[in-house]
Amino acid sequence: MNKNGSKKSIVIIGNGISGTTLARHIRKNSSYAITIISYESPYFFSRTALMYVYMGQLPFSDTEPYEPQFWRDNSITLLQQRVTQILLDKKQLLLDDSRLFSYDILVLATGSKPNLLGWPGQNLKAVQGLYHKQDLEKLEEWTPSIQSAVIVGGGLIGIELAEMLHSRGKKVHFLIRESHFWNSILPNEETKLVTQHILDKGIELHLNTELKSIASDAEERAKGVYTKEDLFIPCQWVGLSVGVSPNIAFAKKSGLEANKGILVNKYLETNQKGIYAIGDCAELMEPQQGRSPIEAIWYTGRMMGETLAQTITGKRTPYTPGPWFNSAKFFDIEFQIYGQVSASPHKQKERHIFWKHNSKNRTIRISYNPNTLCFLGCMTLGVRFRHAYFDTVLRENKSMDFVITTLEESFFDPEFYPTYKKEILMLWELEKSNLIL
Amino acid sequence: MIKTQKNIGLAFGLLGLVILSLNIMYSFENVPLFFSLCFLSMTLGGILYFNALYGATLSGIHNNGVWFNALTAKGLWGWILGLVLTSFYIAIYWFPELLGYRTETASVGLVAFFDPLSVLLNGKLATQWFMYGTLYTFAILLFGIKFIWKYRSNPYQIFRTLSVVFFQLCFAFLLPELLSKLNPEMPYFSKDIKNMWPLNYYFFDAWHLEGMLNGKSIGQFFLIFGLLMIFVISPLLTYRFGKRWYCSWVCGCGGLAETAGDPFRQLSSKKISVWKLERWMIHFVLVFVFITTIAVVWSFLGTQPELSLVTKERFILGVVVLLLLILLSLFIKHKNGFPKDAKYTLISVVSILLASIGLHYFSGQQNIFFFETYTFQKWYGFGIGAAFSGVLGVGFYPLLGSRVWCRFGCPMAALLGLQQRLFSRFRITTNGGQCISCGNCSTYCEMGIDVRAYAQRGSNIVRSSCVGCGICSAVCPRGVLKLENGPLENRITNPTFPLGNTL
Numbered sequence A: 001m002n003k004n005g006s007k008k009s010i011v012i013i014g015n016g017i018s019g020t021t022l023a024r025h026i027r028k029n030s031s032y033a034i035t036i037i038s039y040e041s042p043y044f045f046s047r048t049a050l051m052y053v054y055m056g057q058l059p060f061s062d063t064e065p066y067e068p069q070f071w072r073d074n075s076i077t078l079l080q081q082r083v084t085q086i087l088l089d090k091k092q093l094l095l096d097d098s099r100l101f102s103y104d105i106l107v108l109a110t111g112s113k114p115n116l117l118g119w120p121g122q123n124l125k126a127v128q129g130l131y132h133k134q135d136l137e138k139l140e141e142w143t144p145s146i147q148s149a150v151i152v153g154g155g156l157i158g159i160e161l162a163e164m165l166h167s168r169g170k171k172v173h174f175l176i177r178e179s180h181f182w183n184s185i186l187p188n189e190e191t192k193l194v195t196q197h198i199l200d201k202g203i204e205l206h207l208n209t210e211l212k213s214i215a216s217d218a219e220e221r222a223k224g225v226y227t228k229e230d231l232f233i234p235c236q237w238v239g240l241s242v243g244v245s246p247n248i249a250f251a252k253k254s255g256l257e258a259n260k261g262i263l264v265n266k267y268l269e270t271n272q273k274g275i276y277a278i279g280d281c282a283e284l285m286e287p288q289q290g291r292s293p294i295e296a297i298w299y300t301g302r303m304m305g306e307t308l309a310q311t312i313t314g315k316r317t318p319y320t321p322g323p324w325f326n327s328a329k330f331f332d333i334e335f336q337i338y339g340q341v342s343a344s345p346h347k348q349k350e351r352h353i354f355w356k357h358n359s360k361n362r363t364i365r366i367s368y369n370p371n372t373l374c375f376l377g378c379m380t381l382g383v384r385f386r387h388a389y390f391d392t393v394l395r396e397n398k399s400m401d402f403v404i405t406t407l408e409e410s411f412f413d414p415e416f417y418p419t420y421k422k423e424i425l426m427l428w429e430l431e432k433s434n435l436i437l
Numbered sequence B: 001m002i003k004t005q006k007n008i009g010l011a012f013g014l015l016g017l018v019i020l021s022l023n024i025m026y027s028f029e030n031v032p033l034f035f036s037l038c039f040l041s042m043t044l045g046g047i048l049y050f051n052a053l054y055g056a057t058l059s060g061i062h063n064n065g066v067w068f069n070a071l072t073a074k075g076l077w078g079w080i081l082g083l084v085l086t087s088f089y090i091a092i093y094w095f096p097e098l099l100g101y102r103t104e105t106a107s108v109g110l111v112a113f114f115d116p117l118s119v120l121l122n123g124k125l126a127t128q129w130f131m132y133g134t135l136y137t138f139a140i141l142l143f144g145i146k147f148i149w150k151y152r153s154n155p156y157q158i159f160r161t162l163s164v165v166f167f168q169l170c171f172a173f174l175l176p177e178l179l180s181k182l183n184p185e186m187p188y189f190s191k192d193i194k195n196m197w198p199l200n201y202y203f204f205d206a207w208h209l210e211g212m213l214n215g216k217s218i219g220q221f222f223l224i225f226g227l228l229m230i231f232v233i234s235p236l237l238t239y240r241f242g243k244r245w246y247c248s249w250v251c252g253c254g255g256l257a258e259t260a261g262d263p264f265r266q267l268s269s270k271k272i273s274v275w276k277l278e279r280w281m282i283h284f285v286l287v288f289v290f291i292t293t294i295a296v297v298w299s300f301l302g303t304q305p306e307l308s309l310v311t312k313e314r315f316i317l318g319v320v321v322l323l324l325l326i327l328l329s330l331f332i333k334h335k336n337g338f339p340k341d342a343k344y345t346l347i348s349v350v351s352i353l354l355a356s357i358g359l360h361y362f363s364g365q366q367n368i369f370f371f372e373t374y375t376f377q378k379w380y381g382f383g384i385g386a387a388f389s390g391v392l393g394v395g396f397y398p399l400l401g402s403r404v405w406c407r408f409g410c411p412m413a414a415l416l417g418l419q420q421r422l423f424s425r426f427r428i429t430t431n432g433g434q435c436i437s438c439g440n441c442s443t444y445c446e447m448g449i450d451v452r453a454y455a456q457r458g459s460n461i462v463r464s465s466c467v468g469c470g471i472c473s474a475v476c477p478r479g480v481l482k483l484e485n486g487p488l489e490n491r492i493t494n495p496t497f498p499l500g501n502t503l
């Protein structure tokens, strides 16, 4: 590497959204030599689309946002290898095949891995999480021999797994520790609505239920699970989806400072000069107010990649994401959030107005500050809102009155869908009159 | 349960198809009875089958298993269906006698099976085209039901499908037949109002113009309305709504593609190389259709000395002036350098211009550029009309997707597309930073547009090929895409970063 001595050599470990975005933006601003090393797949693919591949909606190749030619055209070198160690003093990487690879600048974008909480039986056959492409291939192998499946953990990947197996005609037992689906994020009405929808889909939902252990058959394959109440649920496959954590074992071992993730300052710099971490694997030492130190989501990876590219190409830039936004889909129900909408808000600091369609799975929740009457955020089920609109009103700290009267602009559903601005306006007038009383 | 219902549906559908195909070898005694049985059975079968598919599920849009199904993922069944459809088209276009069509005597076989309906509607015995039109319309109706059922949660899809079904049934099928019945003496001309030039490539052919001119008030209405459509209505509607007003709300080819073709929409290629091919093809088609049309009008004018107002010379002069104006506006619009697709337009306009001038000097009364006028037209009709729109366009649905013709061959789509790209309020807006690059939008784009490439950058989609079917928006799991009409300013966007960050 770096033979002609003129080009800085940037090495990125991980070809996910963070590593790829970083590489693309470095290329836009510079002619540095860029290499991406990643073991999972030869090309960047969209992890978020794995479920659609399993459901037969997409061929795997359609999850790759760029054609192979793209990497050649942009002279980004791709290497499908696993990095086993970072030799900090030599500025070299040790690869799986014992090769050494030099770098001038190193970026860790190694993503996450599924959590395992030490359950008895978690290493049996047909017990797995869903994160990597290989997990999907494993699941595909087990699929013909599954009649019923148990999924543990009521988060976003859990509900995707439920939909996936359901779509292939499997009986699905969905074990959720909480009283309703995702109720740490979704307020009461929403969590009830989504929980009902899961039931309507024909999922066997076990609320307030925790996994105790996984039982094995004679071939070391899972044959069922025991819950903490000692209920036995027979099954041929167990999906573990109780969250993810940073995939950084090799980096920790090599001497990078780490907690749960690789520790970085707001410039995404690690404790070693010339080494950075972005995306799921990075843990911010000083996250923005109201944000968590590790955000294992697509958008964070993308924005960290964009930001670090500025720094690496000469413009040192702190990571300052704009107002919070996120989205998901629970079977047929789309979910969007902009700004701050807490599941159980502190009444003195955050209040909500809430609207629900009388027959369809559509809700709108708008939160505001009762002291300043400023708009704080909104959350919808089954209704699409316009990101640009909320990004602006949140950055400009607009009042509720402003937002409610201009809400028309924010509806993003296709043409001929109703908008609900009148209903929201009425709710807000009512709320205001109550506030005064 | 659902499986049995599916099988019963399939059985009824097949029964109808068997009755239909039996006609190729065997003539029924009681045609009206078997004709009704045949179509009722197909309808019933279809509805049972669609009910099994969508009746019992909640209203979300699902494409589960599309890529596991041999029919929809280019498996054996896809190839078989492709083969059957292609053979059917080849028979209709070039060997209609195989289907029982006779010129001298009354037709027999499959064509004759449609005689009673044809007599009822237009007072004449059926031709292979009447048979084809009936089957075509029936397919749009039946699969229109399926489409609406599948996308019932989305009002835009419902609106659009009702619209294409209505235009096919009334304007393309019933009205022309009834008009011929009421005016049996009228010379032939196309009576499908919405089938405008250049999709109707023979609109300006001498025989067609004469047909309209001699067709009394009805003929003249069609001539004037046809011209209005081309020069006023269509540009206005395309400006207002984009080319979707035609391609996916009105057009018959689009109608079939959107209904019967829907299960195959994912098969269109999204490769950049294919996009390049598309651009070459579409500009070639455009240049070709303009030059041939200018040529036929030019030679038509030569045969009409009584039209002293519009002489050949004035006509060519008019064309040249118009093209120069277009060139001028292109230059003004892109005074700071031409983007790639504007270059294609530029080259096309210049070639039409040169060809028109050349035409005037190098052609005689009976020839265009030394080719016989009608040889030119005949080959065009063969290449574009039959081989492309029918055989490749529909026959290859299960292999190349449902919009091959619309994407690579249709002169109408090309023309409207050009306008959509340069002068229309239509665009698909992407929702800031919400895209997760999953790829559903691109996969289910029947026109092969890599929608995701735009969505993940947060830039609007303004593409000449987009027919505005709205499926990308319908299948997006994160609410990222919206078809919108808005002001022309800032319609084309290319942000360095999608929304969300502060840089």
Ligand SMILES: Cc1cc2nc3c(=O)[nH]c(=O)nc-3n(C[C@H](O)[C@H](O)[C@H](O)COP(=O)(O)OP(=O)(O)OC[C@H]3O[C@@H](n4cnc5c(N)ncnc54)[C@H](O)[C@@H]3O)c2cc1C
Pocket: A013, A014, A015, A016, A017, A018, A019, A037, A038, A039, A040, A041, A047, A048, A049, A050, A051, A081, A082, A083, A084, A109, A110, A111, A112, A130, A131, A132, A157, A160, A247, A250, A278, A279, A280, A281, A295, A296, A297, A298, A299, A301, A327, A328, B436
């Ligand atoms: C099923 C599923 C659905 C999801 N859906 C959503 C969603 O809808 N919205 C959302 O916001 N987020 C979603 N996420 C989360 C999102 O996908 C992740 O946050 C994002 O992919 C993280 O990107 P990344 O680039 O940081 O890491 P990754 O995408 O995990 O990429 C890291 C890469 O690093 C490579 N790597 C790791 N260690 C090494 C090593 N030692 N040597 C070489 N290579 C290495 C791996 O090969 C891996 O490909 C989902 C995740 C999953 C699993």
